[in-house]
Amino acid sequence: MLGVLSAVWVFVETLNAHPRNSGRIRTAALVVTLCMAGAWVLGGHWYLHFYPADKALILHGPWPFAHNLFMETKEHLFLLVLILSLYLPIAAWENLHANAAARKLVLWVALLIGVNGLAIESFGAVVNHAAKIALSSPIGKGAP
Amino acid sequence: MEAGTPELGGAARAFAIAAATAILFNTVLACVKDAHKPLQIFMASLTGSDWTTQGIADVALFAFLGLILWKSNLTKNIRPAGIIFSLAGTTIIAGAGLFAWYALY
Numbered sequence: 001m002l003g004v005l006s007a008v009w010v011f012v013e014t015l016n017a018h019p020r021n022s023g024r025i026r027t028a029a030l031v032v033t034l035c036m037a038g039a040w041v042l043g044g045h046w047y048l049h050f051y052p053a054d055k056a057l058i059l060h061g062p063w064p065f066a067h068n069l070f071m072e073t074k075e076h077l078f079l080l081v082l083i084l085s086l087y088l089p090i091a092a093w094e095n096l097h098a099n100a101a102a103r104k105l106v107l108w109v110a111l112l113i114g115v116n117g118l119a120i121e122s123f124g125a126v127v128n129h130a131a132k133i134a135l136s137s138p139i140g141k142g143a144p
Numbered sequence: 145m146e147a148g149t150p151e152l153g154g155a156a157r158a159f160a161i162a163a164a165t166a167i168l169f170n171t172v173l174a175c176v177k178d179a180h181k182p183l184q185i186f187m188a189s190l191t192g193s194d195w196t197t198q199g200i201a202d203v204a205l206f207a208f209l210g211l212i213l214w215k216s217n218l219t220k221n222i223r224p225a226g227i228i229f230s231l232a233g234t235t236i237i238a239g240a241g242l243f244a245w246y247a248l249y
Contacts, residue, residue: 040199048193072246075195076174077239079202080167084235086206087163091156101152101224105160108232116239 003035003085004117010088011110017096017103025106029092032113036085040078047075054131061134066127074123081116084109152227155210157219160227162210164234170202171238175245 009028013021051071058067088109094102152160177184177194187194213219219227 044196044199048196069243069246073243076170076198076242079170079199080235080238080242082199083163083166083170083202083206086203087159087231090159090210094153094156099151101228102156105152105156105224105228105231108228112232112235116235119239 001117001121003032003039003081004114004121006031006035007085007088007110007113007117010092011107011114014092014096014103014106014110019097022095022097025096026089026092029089029106032088032110033085036082036113040082043078054127057134058127058130061130061137063126063130063133066130070123070126070130074120074127077116077120077123081113081120084113084116088113152224154217154220155214157222157227158213159206159210160231161213161219161222162206164230165209166202166206167231167234167238169205170198171241171245173198173201174242175249178245178249 006028010025010032013025013028017025055067055071058064058071088106091102091106091109094106096103096106177187177198184194187197191197191200222230
């Protein structure tokens with residue numbers, strides 16, 4: 001979520017690109033990269049070590065599509081956002097205040113990171129809710 | 145805001161095309177590994193998880209292809225609008241493609 005907020009920061013700063021805020025734009029772009037790389041490592045660790053139990057629960061619960069559709073899409077959509085986040089500082093290192101094409105490119109990349117990031121967050125909410133529903137179902141309560 | 149020059153730098157051009165390629169590769173690999181389980185098992189055997197292997201492959205493709213395109217200057221004739229269209233178009237198609245694949249598969 002911090003990565004998405006930083007992408008919004010990059011977007012707004014780029015809309016008002018000026019020599020005075022070029023340093024801020026580059027800093028914000030690097031923050032996006034660091035946040036998304038951190039999410040890859042930390043979220044990946046959680047996904048690989050702790051999610052399998054939730055996955056089993058969800059697949060046996062009333063909302064198995066939460067894993068089959070939303071989690072599967074989410075985990076691969078994140079890699080797409082990761083690539084865009086790695087690219088963002090490279091584009092942001094252009095002289096945005098003097099280069100309309102570079103400005104447009106950075107705006108597009110920041111927008112795509114923000115929109116896809118929000119989609120990933122909302123998919124996560126569906127998965128989270130599916131786990132709660134499964135826990136309150138007879139299987140989650142330990143019924144045979 | 146000034147109107148400014150319409151040109152993009154070499155690194156921005158090269159890594160944009162590399163990013164578009166890696167994004168497309170990510171979606172194709174996600175579909176192929178699901179449809180072809182031996183590939184998924186092979187990918188999992190490399191790092192312990194097929195998702196980890198896929199992420200590393202995506203990042204490696206982006207980095208190496210970007211460096212190659214940058215150093216060889218192969219993207220110098222691509223117009224800025226083409227670069228932006230390629231990256232944005234690929235991202236939208238790849239994202240929608242992932243959702244459609246898992247919805248239908």
